[in-house]
Amino acid sequence: MSDQHVYLEEVFSSIQGEGIFVGVRQVFVRFYGCNLRCSYCDTSETRAGNPVICRVWRGCEPGRFSETLENPLGVDIVADLIRDLWSPSTRHVSLTGGEPLLQSRFIRRLGERVEMPFYLETNSTLPGAAVDVAGVIDVAACDIKLEESGVEDDHGVLFKRSLETIEIFNDSDCLVFAKIMILPKTTVATIMPAVTSIAEINPEIPLVLQPVTPHRSNPERLIEMMDAAGRYLRDVRVIPQTQRVLGVL
Template identity: 40%
Template sequence: MKAPVREIFVSVQGEGPYVGYRQAFVRFPKCNLECLYCDTAKDWDSNKKCMVEKTPGSGDFAEEENPITPGRLLTIAERDPKIHSISLTGGEPLLYGSFIKELKGAKYPLYLETNMTLPEGAKDVKDVVKIVSGDFKLKAHCDFKNQYEKYFNATARSFSILRRTSFRDCFCKIIVTPDLEKEDLMHALDQIKGTISALVLQPVTPVGPVGQVSPKFVLDLQTAAMDVVEDVRVIPQTHRMWGCL
């Protein structure tokens, strides 16, 4: 089995409760959603090579053949013996759930960064990923093409599949945009409150038409969320602050 990979590099996790941990990042192409604040290039040509950074932080990349096998991917991702885990990100990695399942021999924990809207992919990876950073996309976030309820239910199902266990950590990340409705946030939390270790409210990094949110707005949301989830943290995108990948 093979899958396309956009790039592989070593950096530090910039979001959520594992912020600052050194990771090997494996970025898959393509996504099933169109989020208004997305900062990842959407274009993808199936003839493109996988770009592998030669030295962490250097910006110097070498080409690797695409698509790539699970064994070759792990050989590259595990070159740095100081990493904490391997981040599977995108795009949307659950589009490649059957491929990720074949990474079960990884020497380091697999850290999944997902939009949580693909429950069939969640089933594929539930026994191999050790850490799940699961987004919950609300009405203000994406163009759901009048299918918000479908995506909402799929997200709740994926959280149930990838829920926190003795084997796996699972936390939820919700991007806070200026037009986010508190009622939508609370409805989402009501569906997943028993499945997660923590909720991360991530103030949006302004991009395109999406502007900055006020501290008061974020803190008011945190106050409300703490009535449902015990551990609620406000953590922005720290990697954007100092310009790393």
């Protein structure tokens, strides 16, 4: 896709349910397409192909959208949608997916037209694209995929790219935090390579340990992971997906 047009799944205003800005109002722009296949993906509908329409939601409840627009959408149309959905309590424009960095040229162009702060949610495996957009991103939520996440690609390569991406955003003016999905078979041993690598970049980078839903969490195991990570990083948090509890998009 060009820097002027993009395929989107949906655009809506809601409450951020994950990460260190949980509870904050955002306008969400969900991009189509992803370069990974994770076993726990909750937006698998954005993986392949190009959607004919983009849904625009005027409320926060799932299943209620107010209009559809024909894809691909021009950058000015997306900018107008963001301004239209912005409210007095809104803090960021959340660029989510799918994988937004697949459309880095469009994001950079959108950043030239929209003055609101950009919050990027990324799988962190496209460092070249991260360089392209770093100048327009205010908050970068960077996933680090563990080997047990079920990605089909070479995990060692993905891990190296993730660290490169985190370092790129850390060196820019944006606020960056890392997120690790905690699966039933995740242990202290499997998170520590990521923990120590993040600390080598910057021990001040917050780390979120996010239990994968709908699996039942083991509090003792989570606390053990927090303590192990806390020896290297100054800000370690366990934050589940709260949008399911709130019943919002």
